[in-house]
Amino acid sequence: MNTQIVLDHGSGGLASQELIGSLFLRYLTNPHLHQLEDAAVLDGQAGRLAFSTDSYVVDPIFFPGGNIGELAVNGTINDLAMRGAKPLCLSLGLIIEEGLAMDTLEEIVRSIARACDYAGVPVVTGDTKVVPRGKADKIFINTSGIGVIRDGVEVSATQAVKDDVIILSGTLADHGITILTSREGLQVDGNLQSDTRPLHFLVQNILDQAAHAVHTMRDPTRGGLGTTLSEIAKTTGLCMEIEEKAIPVQGEVRAACELMGLDPLYLANEGKCVVFAAPEKAELILETMRATPEGRESAIIGRVTDVHPGRVVLTTISGGARLVEPLTGEPLPRIC
Amino acid sequence: MNTQIVLDHGSGGLASQELIGSLFLRYLTNPHLHQLEDAAVLDGQAGRLAFSTDSYVVDPIFFPGGNIGELAVNGTINDLAMRGAKPLCLSLGLIIEEGLAMDTLEEIVRSIARACDYAGVPVVTGDTKVVPRGKADKIFINTSGIGVIRDGVEVSATQAVKDDVIILSGTLADHGITILTSREGLQVDGNLQSDTRPLHFLVQNILDQAAHAVHTMRDPTRGGLGTTLSEIAKTTGLCMEIEEKAIPVQGEVRAACELMGLDPLYLANEGKCVVFAAPEKAELILETMRATPEGRESAIIGRVTDVHPGRVVLTTISGGARLVEPLTGEPLPRIC
Numbered sequence: 105m106n107t108q109i110v111l112d113h114g115s116g117g118l119a120s121q122e123l124i125g126s127l128f129l130r131y132l133t134n135p136h137l138h139q140l141e142d143a144a145v146l147d148g149q150a151g152r153l154a155f156s157t158d159s160y161v162v163d164p165i166f167f168p169g170g171n172i173g174e175l176a177v178n179g180t181i182n183d184l185a186m187r188g189a190k191p192l193c194l195s196l197g198l199i200i201e202e203g204l205a206m207d208t209l210e211e212i213v214r215s216i217a218r219a220c221d222y223a224g225v226p227v228v229t230g231d232t233k234v235v236p237r238g239k240a241d242k243i244f245i246n247t248s249g250i251g252v253i254r255d256g257v258e259v260s261a262t263q264a265v266k267d268d269v270i271i272l273s274g275t276l277a278d279h280g281i282t283i284l285t286s287r288e289g290l291q292v293d294g295n296l297q298s299d300t301r302p303l304h305f306l307v308q309n310i311l312d313q314a315a316h317a318v319h320t321m322r323d324p325t326r327g328g329l330g331t332t333l334s335e336i337a338k339t340t341g342l343c344m345e346i347e348e349k350a351i352p353v354q355g356e357v358r359a360a361c362e363l364m365g366l367d368p369l370y371l372a373n374e375g376k377c378v379v380f381a382a383p384e385k386a387e388l389i390l391e392t393m394r395a396t397p398e399g400r401e402s403a404i405i406g407r408v409t410d411v412h413p414g415r416v417v418l419t420t421i422s423g424g425a426r427l428v429e430p431l432t433g434e435p436l437p438r439i440c
Numbered sequence: 441m442n443t444q445i446v447l448d449h450g451s452g453g454l455a456s457q458e459l460i461g462s463l464f465l466r467y468l469t470n471p472h473l474h475q476l477e478d479a480a481v482l483d484g485q486a487g488r489l490a491f492s493t494d495s496y497v498v499d500p501i502f503f504p505g506g507n508i509g510e511l512a513v514n515g516t517i518n519d520l521a522m523r524g525a526k527p528l529c530l531s532l533g534l535i536i537e538e539g540l541a542m543d544t545l546e547e548i549v550r551s552i553a554r555a556c557d558y559a560g561v562p563v564v565t566g567d568t569k570v571v572p573r574g575k576a577d578k579i580f581i582n583t584s585g586i587g588v589i590r591d592g593v594e595v596s597a598t599q600a601v602k603d604d605v606i607i608l609s610g611t612l613a614d615h616g617i618t619i620l621t622s623r624e625g626l627q628v629d630g631n632l633q634s635d636t637r638p639l640h641f642l643v644q645n646i647l648d649q650a651a652h653a654v655h656t657m658r659d660p661t662r663g664g665l666g667t668t669l670s671e672i673a674k675t676t677g678l679c680m681e682i683e684e685k686a687i688p689v690q691g692e693v694r695a696a697c698e699l700m701g702l703d704p705l706y707l708a709n710e711g712k713c714v715v716f717a718a719p720e721k722a723e724l725i726l727e728t729m730r731a732t733p734e735g736r737e738s739a740i741i742g743r744v745t746d747v748h749p750g751r752v753v754l755t756t757i758s759g760g761a762r763l764v765e766p767l768t769g770e771p772l773p774r775i776c
Binding site: 111112114115116117118119120121139140141142143144145146147148149150151152153154155156157158159160161163182183184186187189193195196197198199228229230231233234235236238239240241244246248249250251253260261262322323325326327331335339370372429430431432433436437438 | 447448450451452453454455456457475476477478479480481482483484485486487488489490491492493494495496497499518519520522523525529531532533534535564565566567569570571572574575576577580582584585586587589596597598658659661662663667671675706708765766767768769772773774
């Protein structure tokens with residue numbers, strides 16, 4: 105077997121079939137994928153469907169706390185979870201640069217398989233393309249996913265209302281700062297790690313407790329919490345008032361951000377969500393989130409008001425107030 | 441507005457939002473996409489679901505008869521159709537190289553919109569990433585799709601049985617030879633054009649007439665008809681006997697193939713399918729296919745037997761017989 109990916113692996117011919125058999129089906133074992141059909145066929149599903157897609161182009165492809173493979177699985181699971189959906193299955197589309205080491209691909213596929221197993225969400229259909237050396241950067245991954253939304257769940261950016269409590273599921277900026285420091289080769293104190301993880305268990309726990317009280321959920325990935333809240337403020341025309349001192353940020357993350365002159369509010373997260381909940385159920389939801397491992401550090405960070413319509417206002421640690429705008433003119437490419 | 445794509449367009453911040461508003465939502469107008477949520481929410485669907493994904497990396501991105509945008513729409517629609525599904529919606533994941541002309545992107549998005557309108561299948565969710573110059577080649581597109589399969593339809597590579605009639609929906613190799621000659625800058629006689637088109641109307645017409653008689657459908661894309669039939673032969677353990685003289689190939693395509701030393705059997709098609717049908721319904725299905733514009737040149741090209749188990753046997757024009765193997769060792773990269 106080749107030790108590197110060659111163009112022939114993307115031909116659709118014998119080499120493609122060998123790659124599928126020796127690698128993909130070895131790790132991603134499930135009856136749907138084994139059929140090797142043009143499309144997977146799933147049983148009829150009761151309930152509305154959620155459908156989402158994301159491409160992952162993160163650089164570097166291996167980073168402290170994860171790699172592009174598990175990021176791609178968790179990321180799309182989280183996009184489905186943010187609509188209140190229970191993720192059902194994923195597709196996997198790989199674009200590979202000729203010359204990628206087979207061992208590297210195997211490690212990525214193994215991570216994908218592990219992340220799928222952990223989440224209980226299988227890859228049921230896939231596609232692999234190979235482009236000549238220099239026409240891509242190692243590997244890009246698209247995952248799309250289908251989820252099912254139970255009756256009574258209505259979660260979207262438009263549902264947030266005045267007096268909603270804003271709860272964040274944990275510390276901010278871990279993924280973004282980890283990618284940036286590893287890309288720059290910066291040595292920083294402490295143990296920076298991506299927070300990549302699936303959030304659908306946490307979401308289902310919340311919905312089990314208080315489905316009707318959950319109005320909006322978002323995972324602040326690219327653009328960070330600042331951009332996410334700005335979008336919701338713009339969509340609803342309401343004001344998001346948040347408190348800087350209530351927003352959990354790990355000490356080493358804060359230090360690295362200061363070193364690089366970056367604001368944690370705009371850095372990407374890959375395992376955190378922000379939940380807008382009716383005030384009478386906020387404590388119950390907070391407790392439920394904290395009782396789930398991935399939400400242990402959940403905190404109430406603010407509240408929806410009508411003071412500054414369409415704006416996000418941050419009360420700083422020093423007690424001042426500043427407007428939070430969406431990320432602009434500061435490209436941090438290939439963060440996910 | 442920028443005349444080129446810049447990294448900031450992929451930041452998830454303000455520039456991303458502007459690109460979505462000024463371009464994607466302008467052309468891809470539908471309520472699902474306008475919500476700009478992490479995932480689209482679809483009404484509950486009666487019936488089994490088909491789910492498929494494909495990434496498109498074709499080079500050149502514009503070619504006679506189409507471009508990467510409509511190819512991406514039609515290709516995934518066809519993958520769904522090949523399972524007998526009625527395509528319901530698509531996702532759209534773009535990976536764009538920094539510096540791509542905005543006009544080029546607009547032309548591609550316009551083609552995507554036109555192809556979606558023609559097919560009646562909307563893009564309901566999407567994602568855009570931008571990578572630095574030299575880290576991708578202009579644009580790569582992933583489309584995933586969901587379809588619904590009506591009761592009584594059971595189409596898969598395993599369903600083909602002895603005596604099935606093999607029907608091809610039109611001429612072979614149009615897409616593959618068009619891409620290869622335009623890439624090489626070859627001047628050839630005649631008017632070579634990609635055959636990119638959706639096949640779901642044709643498929644639904646067949647299923648309306650004779651759902652139970654349709655056993656297997658495949659669109660011979662990468663690897664061509666030779667590889668597709670080899671896979672079905674291997675899956676079923678049956679023999680595919682086909683007749684070279686019955687396989688429609690346009691004159692200029694045949695001439696270009698001879699010029700380049702290529703076998704039309706292994707070149708990609710993007711608007712053709714091969715249908716395995718029970719013999720008693722084969723004429724009805726052939727007529728139905730011919731009555732649909734995209735199947736006007738449909739022809740019976742062979743039959744399933746048990747003469748050479750697991751093999752494809754071609755009776756050549758000169759009357760000889762040769763085994764057709766899956767494509768091997770002849771990479772024709774970035775054909776789709």
